[in-house]
Structure formats: C-alpha cells, structure tokens
Amino acid sequence: MTDEDLPDPDSEPYWQGAAAGELRYRRCRDCDAAIFYPRSLCTECGAPDPDWATSAGIGTVYACSRVHRAPPAFRDQAPYTVLLVDLDEGFRMMSRLAEGDTDAISIGDRVRVVFNIGPVGRPTPYFTPV
Amino acid sequence: MSLKRACAIAGVAESRLGVVPDSTVLSLQAEALVAALADAGLEKSDVDGLLVSGAWGRLPGLQIAEYLGIQPSYADSTMVGGASFEFHLGHAAAAIQAGLCKVAVILYGSTQRSRADKYIFQIRSDLGYQYEAPYGLPTPVGAYALAAARHFAQYGTTSEQLADLAVSTRQWATLNPKAYRREPLTRDEVLTSGPIATPLNKLDCCLFTDGGGAVVVVSPDIAWTLDNPPVWLLGQGESVSHAQISEMRDLTVTPAAASGKRAFEMAGVTHSDLDVVEIYDSFTITVLLTLESLGFCPAGAGGSFIADGRTGPGGEFPLNTNGGGLSYCHPGQYGIFLIIEAVRQLRGECDARQVNDAALALISGTGGVLSSNSTCILGVE
Numbered sequence: 001m002t003d004e005d006l007p008d009p010d011s012e013p014y015w016q017g018a019a020a021g022e023l024r025y026r027r028c029r030d031c032d033a034a035i036f037y038p039r040s041l042c043t044e045c046g047a048p049d050p051d052w053a054t055s056a057g058i059g060t061v062y063a064c065s066r067v068h069r070a071p072p073a074f075r076d077q078a079p080y081t082v083l084l085v086d087l088d089e090g091f092r093m094m095s096r097l098a099e100g101d102t103d104a105i106s107i108g109d110r111v112r113v114v115f116n117i118g119p120v121g122r123p124t125p126y127f128t129p130v
Numbered sequence: 131m132s133l134k135r136a137c138a139i140a141g142v143a144e145s146r147l148g149v150v151p152d153s154t155v156l157s158l159q160a161e162a163l164v165a166a167l168a169d170a171g172l173e174k175s176d177v178d179g180l181l182v183s184g185a186w187g188r189l190p191g192l193q194i195a196e197y198l199g200i201q202p203s204y205a206d207s208t209m210v211g212g213a214s215f216e217f218h219l220g221h222a223a224a225a226i227q228a229g230l231c232k233v234a235v236i237l238y239g240s241t242q243r244s245r246a247d248k249y250i251f252q253i254r255s256d257l258g259y260q261y262e263a264p265y266g267l268p269t270p271v272g273a274y275a276l277a278a279a280r281h282f283a284q285y286g287t288t289s290e291q292l293a294d295l296a297v298s299t300r301q302w303a304t305l306n307p308k309a310y311r312r313e314p315l316t317r318d319e320v321l322t323s324g325p326i327a328t329p330l331n332k333l334d335c336c337l338f339t340d341g342g343g344a345v346v347v348v349s350p351d352i353a354w355t356l357d358n359p360p361v362w363l364l365g366q367g368e369s370v371s372h373a374q375i376s377e378m379r380d381l382t383v384t385p386a387a388a389s390g391k392r393a394f395e396m397a398g399v400t401h402s403d404l405d406v407v408e409i410y411d412s413f414t415i416t417v418l419l420t421l422e423s424l425g426f427c428p429a430g431a432g433g434s435f436i437a438d439g440r441t442g443p444g445g446e447f448p449l450n451t452n453g454g455g456l457s458y459c460h461p462g463q464y465g466i467f468l469i470i471e472a473v474r475q476l477r478g479e480c481d482a483r484q485v486n487d488a489a490l491a492l493i494s495g496t497g498g499v500l501s502s503n504s505t506c507i508l509g510v511e
C-alpha cells in the first residue's frame with residue numbers, strides 16, 4: 001500500500017479525525033442518512049455536501065472472516081480477523097479486530113473502535129469486543 | 131422495448147486453456163476468434179461489432195481491434211469484472227436491433243497464469259479503497275468469505291453444503307476433455323484443502339488459468355443463412371450495485387435479483403421451463419447466493435438446494451456442465467465461458483456431459499465482489 005495520494009479532498013477530515021481519536025462519517029442535511037465512506041453527496045437522496053459527524057464508535061459485527069492466506073504486505077500478520085461493522089449511527093465499515101486478535105468473535109457481537117497505527121503509519125480505526 | 135430474439139449466437143469457441151505459455155493475451159484472443167468465426171461460417175471481414183473486456187495493456191478495446199485488423203462500427207469495452215460478457219451480449223443485441231452492426235464478436239483472453247498479466251484485482255489503496263486497504267482483506271476471496279460467513283450465520287448454511295457443490299462441479303469436469311481438473315473429488319478433500327479466509331477453503335475457490343474465448347452474435351436475418359441452428363437471446367438483464375464489499379447492503383442478496391427478474395420477464399419463461407443452468411462459480415458461495423437471488427429457491431435455502439449431488443451429472447438440476455470456474459478453467463474473467471457452454475448444450479454438442487433435449491438455458495455472470503450481474507436466457511426454439 002502506498003500513501004502518496006492520501007488523504008484526498010474527500011477523505012482528509014476522516015483521517016484527521018482518526019489522528020485525533022475520532023471516527024468520522026457524514027450525515028445528509030436533507031434526508032438525515034448516515035453516509036460512509038465519506039462522499040461529497042448523499043448516496044440516498046443526492047443532496048450535496050453532507051455534514052461531518054462523529055460516531056460514538058460502538059457497533060455490531062455484520063460479518064467476519066479469519067484470513068489465513070493474506071496479501072503479501074500482510075502475510076506476517078496472518079491469521080487475523082477482518083470485520084464488517086454496523087455502527088449504531090447507521091453506517092457500515094470494514095475494519096479488523098485490534099491487538100490481541102483471536103478468532104473469538106462472532107457475527108452479532110458488539111464491538112467498539114480503538115485507534116492503532118495502521119500499515120502506512122497512520123492512526124487507523126480497529127475494533128475490539130465490548 | 132425488448133431484446134427478445136433481437137440477435138442469435140452463431141459461433142462459439144475457446145482458445146487453448148489451462149497453461150499456455152507460448153501465447154500472448156492478444157494471440158489467445160485471435161485464436162478464439164478464428165475458431166468461433168469458423169464455427170459460425172463467417173469471415174473476419176464480416177465482423178462490424180467488437181465487444182471486449184480486460185485489465186491488461188493500456189486500452190484493451192483499441193489494442194485488440196488493432197491486433198486483429200478490425201475497424202468496428204460498434205465498439206463496447208464495458209468492464210464490470212467477470213460478468214462483462216453477459217453485459218456484452220445484451221449490448222450486442224441492442225446494437226444489432228438498432229442497426230448499428232450485424233455481426234458482433236465478444237472476445238476475451240488472459241495469460242495471467244503464464245505471463246503475469248495485470249490482474250483485475252490489483253491491490254488499490256486510493257479513492258474508496260482507502261477505507262478497506264488498511265485491513266488486509268485478500269481480494270476477491272475475502273469478500274466472498276464475508277458473504278459466506280454472513281449466510282452461514284443468518285441461515286445455518288454449512289461448509290459441507292458448499293463442498294458438495296465443488297464435488298458436483300468436478301463430476302461434470304470429469305466428463306469434459308477440456309477441463310483443467312478432472313480427477314474425482316470428495317467432500318472431505320474440499321473440507322481439508324486448507325482455509326483461505328473462513329469459511330472458504332482452497333477448493334471452494336476457482337482455478338487460476340490462462341485461456342480465451344469468442345462468441346459470434348448475429349442479426350436474425352444472418353442467423354437464418356448459416357448452417358448452425360440459431361441460439362436466440364430470449365431475455366437479458368443487468369445490474370451493478372457496488373465496487374467494494376463494505377458497500378454491499380445485504381451480503382446474501384446479489385445484483386442477480388434485479389437482473390434475473392428482468393431477464394425472466396423479457397423471455398417470458400419461468401424457472402421450471404429451464405433445461406440447463408450455467409452460473410458463475412468464482413467461489414462455491416457465489417453459486418449459492420446467485421441461485422437464491424435468481425429465485426430458484428427461497429432466501430436461505432441455497433445450502434439444501436445444492437447439497438447431495440443434485441446439481442451434478444444425472445441430478446435433477448444440471449448446473450455448470452463444463453466443470454465451471456472451479457474445475458474447467460478460470461482465466462481471470464470467466465463469464466464468456468458460460469455463454470460458450472450454454473450454446474453447446476443447446477446445440478447438443480456436449481457428448482458425455484450433454485443434458486438431454488436441452489432447449490432452454492439460463493446463464494448468470496457475476497463480477498467484482500458480488501458487484502455486478504447480468505443474466506441471459508438462451509433458447510433454440
């Protein structure tokens with residue numbers, strides 16, 4: 001993973017938030033939809049320039065997979081567990097179980113965000129069981 | 131407006147498949163084109179439509195036309211992953227119906243196995259991918275694993291049920307001389323083949339081969355002048371839903387739900403009318419989700435639908451009769467081979483694996499990470 005083009009104008013507030021320990025997403029000013037990943041328009045109603053908002057960082061595991069055959073850059077970390085998390089504010093994101101990762105996590109489990117240093121040296125959201 | 135009987139498939143062919151080191155991505159496509167035109171009884175000079183897809187080179191649609199010496203009046207480089215060719219078939223029908231071309235060729239080739247072609251799932255970390263890239267999900271298998279995990283948790287589907295599909299598909303491959311893996315396979319061998327990303331094991335995953343294919347699509351007036359019995363496009367639908375798995379709203383319902391509905395409505399047929407079904411099997415779970423999304427069984431019932439050899443040779447639901455992407459070939463984007471096999475079944479050319487009296491076929495291509503689907507219904511009557 002290279003980092004040359006990141007953050008970009010769509011993602012800068014998101015990564016600034018991560019550096020400050022905040023999980024940021026966007027919320028439509030017109031229809032109130034939660035929008036993730038952050039975009040310049042509402043994916044539900046098309047209204048431009050949604051507000052930025054901060055998540056409480058608590059959610060439910062929607063899907064998870066224990067990765068045994070990792071991509072080359074991640075091979076020394078395998079096995080690890082990739083998650084899709086439904087945040088309580090109404091958006092879904094991909095993440096991973098944080099430090100001390102075991103496979104003791106199931107779909108439907110409650111998790112909360114923690115910020116660890118990610119693969120390119122940037123604070124990145126991971127999740128840990130509540 | 132309907133595409134029903136707007137075009138017919140007049141010729142199909144593969145290039146050499148498997149491991150083909152003495153070829154390029156261009157020469158493999160030329161090889162398939164020459165064979166498909168011969169099958170159709172047409173010349174290269176007849177071709178006025180060209181539909182191609184690939185992640186190799188700089189501008190594949192231009193490079194392949196140049197290499198072949200074709201200057202098409204209708205060109206389509208729709209690239210939506212492995213389903214691109216089912217999209218192309220619908221687009222070719224629309225172009226022929228509109229009078230934009232009369233003989234369209236759908237082409238594909240890949241030397242990913244022998245020559246390390248640029249792979250369609252090259253790791254990206256920019257734009258939308260920056261929100262997934264930090265987590266190391268292997269693509270595409272990890273995305274399909276997440277969908278499988280969700281289906282297991284939601285409906286009680288099991289690894290044994292998925293393994294049975296791999297076994298049935300291998301049974302078809304043993305009957306196909308062109309299949310890459312022809313030795314018999316057992317449920318236990320699938321279950322112990324090693325975890326890739328849970329719950330998917332190695333033998334839940336498609337092959338990684340070279341190969342190419344070509345499909346010659348013609349206007350009805352030309353179809354009637356040729357020796358081959360016309361294989362008519364009776365219905366087609368397409369749908370695109372997302373690029374990344376984290377953006378897929380319901381991991382158990384694929385875009386086949388939308389595209390299949392359109393295809394069935396256009397063709398005016400129902401599930402029980404079909405004689406043979408070819409569904410993109412990038413992974414065993416892909417087939418299960420597609421069967422449910424197309425309405426062959428209720429949501430959640432796919433596991434029992436595919437279990438116990440029901441889809442294998444002699445079973446009541448002949449599925450992936452060439453051995454599929456799991457056992458026949460999978461050169462990166464497999465969708466063109468679904469068309470080729472359906473046409474051969476409908477023409478009765480499949481020898482040991484022939485489905486008796488096959489007159490109506492459904493093919494359903496899935497691309498990306500359950501991202502795109504086009505479903506086509508083909509018939510000889």
